[in-house]
Amino acid sequence: MIVFGIETSCDETAAAVVADDRRLLANVVLSQLDDHRPYGGVVPEIAARSHLEAVDAVAAEALRRAGVGFADLDGIAVTGGPGLIGGVLVGVMTAKAFALVHGLPFVAVNHLEGHALTARLTDDVAFPYLLLLVSGGHCQLLIAEGVGRFTRLGTTIDDALGEAFDKSAKILGLGFPGGPAVEQAALQGDPQHFALPRPMKGRDDCHFSFSGLKTAVRQAVERLPGGRATPQDAADLCASFQAAAGDVLADRVARAAALFRAAHPEGSTLVVAGGVAANRYLRTRLDAAAAENGLKLVAPPIALCTDNGAMIAWAGLEHLRLGRRDSLDFRPRPRWPLDPDAPPVGYAGAKA
């Protein structure tokens, strides 16, 4: 089975071709970062326009690199949400057109499930596994029980971790995207120089809160002479920020691991997915946290942690081989939780 996948839900126009023997035949990502850098983030209208301009060329390039034509495909997968609605629409309309013209099955993929199932493409991880999903828009701990079956253990009550990276980078004048900038600056910094909070650490649940961490970075800058961070201050703050984030992730993962092992004694794997999983320091911390809790960490290659088409093609393939497909009247879903039955977090009463 060979499946074509399109991803346009955020700032990447991407397309890929994967086979059911876990071969990645092509993976094309047209980074739009040059378009977006002046804006300090992803602007939906601009994203939708850029996706529209690029998606045909990216799709054709993926097929060319894979050395396949539409006649060789067994299905078309596309991100159907959650995400910026303009971008998602572009991908969905393109995928529907391909499916209709070439008479191929169409499947709409949850972007988060794309991240969640990537480790099965790259490392053949078996269900069930514990999943930490960390990106610019999400921060969740889930148990992956099967294709389309997830139990949410915890989520952020305010900001996602990637968002905290972006905003801290903005406060420190490091530019966008914040993740790589903070990671780079932190290499020259002292992680103990600034005492930053560890929000939610020690709490008897698996939730996160990163809003207060960003606030603490701003307050630390305001207390510096002249209210400005020198390059060394910025490096120290970045290192201190990452150390705080690492402590929180390790603590939350330990809680989740206990719940996971109680529910699934045979489970042995912690998978980390999403753009923040590209951070090498946090990977190291998670590797240690997994080991301390009797789990093995699986982190996909960095190129498959950030948004890409391969994860969508693969998730689509997993659904298609279980006999699932979507009708062509599928409507994009700006909100699409992986676990619709998860109880809302409610007032966590978090003190930053």
Place this chain on the structure above:
Amino acid sequence: MQEFSLARLVEDEAATAALAAAIARAARRRDVIALEGTLGAGKTVFARAFVRAFLGGEEVPSPTFTLVQAYDTPAFTIYHFDLYRLEDPEEAYELGIEDAFADGVSLIEWPDRLGSLLPAERLDVALSQGAAAEWRRIVLTGRGDWSSRLEELEYAFD
């Protein structure tokens, strides 16, 4: 247009939330509430407490990534915008901001991004850092109908 301002110093997040809840009780359909303040000033804390005044324990995540989150209450829909990443006011139309103004209650973070599209009749909530880490100065300015509502509310805040 009538204008009325008042300022309060709050000593923690709970006090910000209580003030937001008091304002939520006075809110009406088509209200526009502009939340001003830098990163970490407490805009989302205010918005979260406002939404929860209607919906209890509802999850109110940061709208930075999605730019807008909508919450249906029995009386109206609350639209929580974060326009931080908008470059051109016109882009707000893509987010359905006209519908929000016409029919819902709009909570707007980074309202300056709207330029002249920001309605003149509104409640401004300006949050800034106080002397201690947890303290916030909150300046409320009612313009138009909110002017008299705010005068009535002043007693509720003390």
